[in-house]
Amino acid sequence: MAFASIYVPNFLLQSVVRDDAELRERVIALIDGTPPLEKVVAMSEAAARVGIQLGMTKSQATQFSGIEIRNRSRAQEKAAHAALLDLGWSISPRVENTARDTIVLDLAGLSSLFHADENVAHELVRRATALSLLVNVAISFNLETAIHAARGFAGVTIIPPGKEAQRLGCLPVGVLSPSLEVLETLERWGVRTCAALAALPPLQLSERLGQEGVRLHELARGASVRSLVLIEPSSGFEEEMALDYAVAELEPLAFLLGRLLDQLCARLTARSLATGAIRLRFDLERSPEKNLRYLDGKPSDEPAPSVYEKVLNLPVPMRDSKMLLRLLRLQLQANPPTASIIKICLAADPARQRTAQDGLFLPISPDPEKLELTIARLANLVGDSHIGSPELVDTHRPGEFRMERFVPSRDESLKNRKSSKPAMGFRAFRPSLPLKVEFREGHPARISFRGMRGEVVATSGPWRTSGDWWQENPWQHDEWDLEIHFRFPPVIHLERASTCPQRGLYRIYYDALRGNWFMRGIYD
Amino acid sequence: MPQNLAALRAKVEFDLRGRASAPFDYHEREFIETVSVGIPEIDLLTGGLPRGGFTEICGPPCSGRTSFLISALASRTAHAEACVLVDGSDNFDPHSAQAAGVELKQLLWVRCRNIDQALRATDLLLQGRGFGLIALDLSDISPKTVRHVPLNAWFRFRRSVEDTQTIFVVLDQEPNAKTCASLVLRLGSEAARWSTTIETQTVDPFAHPSAWLLDGVDVRAEVLRSRIQKADAAGFHRGFAPAGIDGDTGIFGTKTIWSDPGKLPLESKPKGPKKRG
Numbered sequence: 001m002a003f004a005s006i007y008v009p010n011f012l013l014q015s016v017v018r019d020d021a022e023l024r025e026r027v028i029a030l031i032d033g034t035p036p037l038e039k040v041v042a043m044s045e046a047a048a049r050v051g052i053q054l055g056m057t058k059s060q061a062t063q064f065s066g067i068e069i070r071n072r073s074r075a076q077e078k079a080a081h082a083a084l085l086d087l088g089w090s091i092s093p094r095v096e097n098t099a100r101d102t103i104v105l106d107l108a109g110l111s112s113l114f115h116a117d118e119n120v121a122h123e124l125v126r127r128a129t130a131l132s133l134l135v136n137v138a139i140s141f142n143l144e145t146a147i148h149a150a151r152g153f154a155g156v157t158i159i160p161p162g163k164e165a166q167r168l169g170c171l172p173v174g175v176l177s178p179s180l181e182v183l184e185t186l187e188r189w190g191v192r193t194c195a196a197l198a199a200l201p202p203l204q205l206s207e208r209l210g211q212e213g214v215r216l217h218e219l220a221r222g223a224s225v226r227s228l229v230l231i232e233p234s235s236g237f238e239e240e241m242a243l244d245y246a247v248a249e250l251e252p253l254a255f256l257l258g259r260l261l262d263q264l265c266a267r268l269t270a271r272s273l274a275t276g277a278i279r280l281r282f283d284l285e286r287s288p289e290k291n292l293r294y295l296d297g298k299p300s301d302e303p304a305p306s307v308y309e310k311v312l313n314l315p316v317p318m319r320d321s322k323m324l325l326r327l328l329r330l331q332l333q334a335n336p337p338t339a340s341i342i343k344i345c346l347a348a349d350p351a352r353q354r355t356a357q358d359g360l361f362l363p364i365s366p367d368p369e370k371l372e373l374t375i376a377r378l379a380n381l382v383g384d385s386h387i388g389s390p391e392l393v394d395t396h397r398p399g400e401f402r403m404e405r406f407v408p409s410r411d412e413s414l415k416n417r418k419s420s421k422p423a424m425g426f427r428a429f430r431p432s433l434p435l436k437v438e439f440r441e442g443h444p445a446r447i448s449f450r451g452m453r454g455e456v457v458a459t460s461g462p463w464r465t466s467g468d469w470w471q472e473n474p475w476q477h478d479e480w481d482l483e484i485h486f487r488f489p490p491v492i493h494l495e496r497a498s499t500c501p502q503r504g505l506y507r508i509y510y511d512a513l514r515g516n517w518f519m520r521g522i523y524d
Numbered sequence: 525m526p527q528n529l530a531a532l533r534a535k536v537e538f539d540l541r542g543r544a545s546a547p548f549d550y551h552e553r554e555f556i557e558t559v560s561v562g563i564p565e566i567d568l569l570t571g572g573l574p575r576g577g578f579t580e581i582c583g584p585p586c587s588g589r590t591s592f593l594i595s596a597l598a599s600r601t602a603h604a605e606a607c608v609l610v611d612g613s614d615n616f617d618p619h620s621a622q623a624a625g626v627e628l629k630q631l632l633w634v635r636c637r638n639i640d641q642a643l644r645a646t647d648l649l650l651q652g653r654g655f656g657l658i659a660l661d662l663s664d665i666s667p668k669t670v671r672h673v674p675l676n677a678w679f680r681f682r683r684s685v686e687d688t689q690t691i692f693v694v695l696d697q698e699p700n701a702k703t704c705a706s707l708v709l710r711l712g713s714e715a716a717r718w719s720t721t722i723e724t725q726t727v728d729p730f731a732h733p734s735a736w737l738l739d740g741v742d743v744r745a746e747v748l749r750s751r752i753q754k755a756d757a758a759g760f761h762r763g764f765a766p767a768g769i770d771g772d773t774g775i776f777g778t779k780t781i782w783s784d785p786g787k788l789p790l791e792s793k794p795k796g797p798k799k800r801g
Contacts, residue, residue, distance in 0.1 A: 363604040364689050366654025371606075374652035378634055378645055386635040390618035390628050401618045406632040408606035422563045423598075423624030424740050424778040425590025427615040427664065443733045458718055459733040481738045483716050504586040505716055505738065521617060523741065523780075524590035524663070 002107040002117055003143045003228070004091075006124060007136045007150035008084060011101035012042035015080035016070055018132040019241065019259045023068075031058050032072040041072055075240035075345075082234070083131045083267050089233045090127055090270040091120065096228045102150065104143060106228055121156040131266050140164060145222040148175045148194075164222020169195030176219045182212055194220040237275070237348040239263050246285045246340035253341060254329050260346045261321040261328075268348060274317035276351035278324060280331075282308040283343035308337040315407055316368040317351035323369055330376040334384070362410050375406060396467050397475055398509075398520065399428055425524045426507070432518035435508060444480055447508065449519055454484035457503075462510070476512040479520070481505065556706070556752055559691065561592065562599030562625075565776035566745055570707055571752040573657075577706035578682045579693045587711040588743030589663050589695045591778040596657060596693060598625035605656025608632045608649050612642040613664040623781040639665050643677055650684035650692070658685075662696040670696050678704040699748060708749040714742035714775065740779040747772040 008014055012030055017023035027046045031038040038058040050064055061067060081100050088095040094106035107120055114120045121137045128135040138149035140159040145168060149157045152171035159167045171194050173186055185208075191197050198220040205213040218224040239260040247253050261278075268274060284306050312327055354368075366374070378387050388403035435449035443459045461480035468474045485503045505523035510516075533548060540547050558572030573579055573596060583589050593609075598621075600607050607630055609616055614635040622628055634649075636642040639662065646660045662670050682704040685692040694701060699708050717739040720732070 363606075364654060364656045365606045366652055370652055370654070374648055375632070377648050381644055381648070382634060382636055382641055386614075386637075388633065389631055390616075390621075390633050392618060392622060392628070399617070399619070403633070404629075408630050408632075410604060422591055422595045422776060422778050423620065423781045424738075425588070425592075425594050425624070426617045426620035427590055428617040430614055458716065458736070460718065460736045460738050461733055480733075483718075483738075502584075503713075505741065521615070522586055523738070524586050524588065 002139055002141050003146045004105045004107055004117075004120060004124065004137060004139045005098070005143075005146035005150035006084065006087065006103050006105070006128070007138075007147075008080070008101040008133055009136060009154070010042055010044075011080065012072060012077065013044060014133060015077040016073055017044075018076070018080055018083075019263065021132065026068055027052075027064070027066050028068045028070060029056075029061050030070050030072045031061070071242075071244070073240075073242055075242060079239045079263070080133065082236070082238070083133060083263065083270075084128075084135075085231075085234065086267045086270045087124065087128050087131055087133070087135075090272075091124060093233070094228060094230055095233075097231045098147060102147060104147060104228060107139070117158050118156070121158065125156060127270055131270060132263065140222070142222045142224070143226060143228060144219050144224040148219065151175050159222075165195075165198050165220070168220060168222055169193060169198065173197055173216070173220070176216050178216055179212060182209055182216070185209065233271075235350055237264055237267055237350055238345065239347075240343065240345045242343045243341065246342050248340040250329065250332060250336070253332070253344075254325065256344060257328055257346070258321065258325050260344060261324050264346055264348050265319045265321040265324070268319045268350065271350070272353065273350045274319040274353040275324075275348035276314055276317050277349040278312040278314070278328065279347040279349070280308075280310040280312065280328065281345040281347075282337055282341040283345075284308055284337060284339040285342050286339070305338065308341070310335065315372055315405070316354050318369050319353070320369065323373060326373055327376050330373075330380050334380050365408050365410050371406075371408075396465055398465065398477065398479075399430075426521050427524050428521040429519055432509075432520050435517050435519050437508070437510075437517045444482060444508070447482070447484060447506075447517075452486050454486040454504075456482050457485050458483040466512075474513065477509040478512065479507060479509045481507055481523075557689075558752055560599050562595035562602075563592070563776050565774045566592070566595075566709075569745060569772070569774035570709065570747060570750060573691045573693065574706045574752050575689050575691055576686055577692070577751075578678070578685060578701060578704050579691065579707045579709070580699055580701045580705040581693060581695045581709050581711060582697060582699045582748075583711035584697060585663070586741075587713050588741065588745075588778060589711055591743065592709075592711065592745075593659055593661065593693070593695060594621045594624045594626055596691075597621065597631060597659070598627075600657045600691070601625075601627035601630040603656070604630065606630055606632070606654065607657040608634065608655050608659065610634045610636060610642050610645050610649065610658070610660045612636055612639055612660070612662040615664050616661070620781070639669055639673070643673065646681065647684070650681060650690070653688055653690070655690050657691040657693065659693045659695065662694065665696070667697045670700055671698070673700060675702065675704075678702070705749060706751045708747070710746045710748050712744045712746075714744055716741045717777070738780050740777055742775055742777050745774045745776065 013028070016030060024044065025046060026044060027050055028044045029040045029047050029052050030042040032041045033039050040052060040054055040056040040061050043052050047067065052061055052064060052067065058069060061069060077100065084103055085095065085097065088103045088105050092105040092107060092110065096104040098104050107117065110120060114123065117139045121139055124137045125135060136150045136154055138146045138153060138157040138159065140146040140149060141161045142164050145159060145164040148168055148171065149159055152175045172192060173194060174183065176194065178186070186197065191200065197216060200217065202214060202217050205217055241256060241260060247256065286306050310331055312331055318324065375387060385403060389406045390401045391404045393400040393402055433449050435447050437444045438446040444456050447454055447456065459480055459482055462478035464478050466474070466476035483503065483505050507520045509518055509520055511518060537547060556577060557575045559575060560567050560572055581589050581592055597607055597609070602625065609631060611633060616633060618628055634645045636645060642660060642662065646658065649655065649658050678701040681692060718736050719739040720736045
């Protein structure tokens, strides 16, 4: 049974530069600690070449020209570790979370899929690159040997069974992670490599170094045996970025969001998942002068919120980072944050990828992803409340409806439903138009509205409806259907005359609670 | 001169290489697919609504444009197609539409506040593609305002809808799209039909207004422009004109659909002389 170990060298730095590949080539040092005692905890290869060393203080590091100093980011380390685990689960369900920078996979049963261990290793490297991680991969039949080989050898290392001691022999004893005291002792003895340690007699080693010596001896020989400690696959996908400088403009923010979305989507792809919702959270800058909140043009005592949260619900699971970025941009344009942003957190709710295949005879329907983008753009144009599918409300209150999210169905049961005979259309006035009504013998005889006057030539009504008398907003309407012939006022603009109808069918009502007449709409 | 023409032709063909394979060849127009409006008289008169075409329905208020629209929407949503209504002045009434058979879940309703929003929304929707029917309702926007829509906007819409399966319908008071439209229909209402439950044959609706109901209205449709070949199967070209069709004019009747009182919830009941939802 083979094991593959994946090790991320220079993990602290990689977790920071993961979001920006260009940073890898720069002279960059990570510092950590309490100011002013921050020390260099990681650096790029270019930084090491110019002479920067671990443990240097920040002031020492800044002496080097062209150096870029970044703070260590535990949030990004957490995200990088999550990405490393996603990489493991993308290949095998049996994964051990050995350390922050190391995981081990059980490769049992994968031979039919990948045929050879080399293929597994190269696939792991390829997928790690897609997740913006540069990794070492080692495959061995001994679990501990795989871990030490991954930490000791760059790139891909395949260790055949029985060759563990031979391959580990050239590695320094330090890869076995001995205690500092034992390492000093071995150094004094002149034992610097695993081969030299493996050559020592175990009994005498035990007498001098105790149980740790025996353990190190077994590790150096590749003879240590232990079981894999498995972890459950996590369902959380989250990426964070703490910003050195607050961002107030949408363009730079979209650039940063794009990077995080790329990472999120790469992780989702690694797990063959998509997302059904994106949760966006910004920590906002809190400065007294910027925190003044204005309500109705006056400064308010209420403090401005320090956190901005938004949920982007998707009608179908998707993982196209560019599409998600466009949707987020539209949401942010419609509802921008109230202050500059100092931290970004993006979380994706995982969902199974849509795999449905369109049928040849399905009705016409827009692509769900494109539709969502179109609706978001339209919502930006006309407002969220002015777009969607109308849904009738279970009430008799005239004209009541609510707007629901538009999710067109391609259900075959809808198809070929019999449509009824041509029905007379009705156009509603929102809000209802006030009008004046003159009565004759108990029915409307003349009406005037919008500067037009008309004679009623036919009537039907009154039809009385009322309801909600047990609530705060009851209604009681007497409705009439009227056919009206219009008489234009003597002085009327020519343009107006051409647009004024000669006659029309209208529905009017008397609001008994308000004591006024209104026009509900026109039959058209 | 002929040599110059040949050289010019060769140069144009060279400049357009990769964009147009044979710019000087005659391309025969493909057959325009049409679908039913849901009104048999209109289907016979026009051949149906053209897919990938621009249809303009014009007429004054109360001329039956909305009846036409909801019939078309009912027809398309009955085929499970996704439809859009860009409502230029937020006048759409979902109650009457549902009563007319429109499947509201299949309808995206964009409630605009002015013509500018309506045109921009239409542009976005036409670019989005995949809809069965997109209706731009400018019925209640004054003809003067609609007249100021630049012609290139209509051309842009026509170009966007070409080579798609989408039916694009514009409702306004006067024809504005000119040659961009594949089909232009002018509607006008005839007399309204009233019915009564009382036995007297009096024609005075004032006598007992609560005994009268608005039954519907007859609508006259006139084809102002059409690039659609009417279906031969209808017998239209064989000299047989069905009832209600006369040359380029047809009349169809609409019917007022009242809600079924049996479906009313118990919370409130009409108190008037005649129950109606």
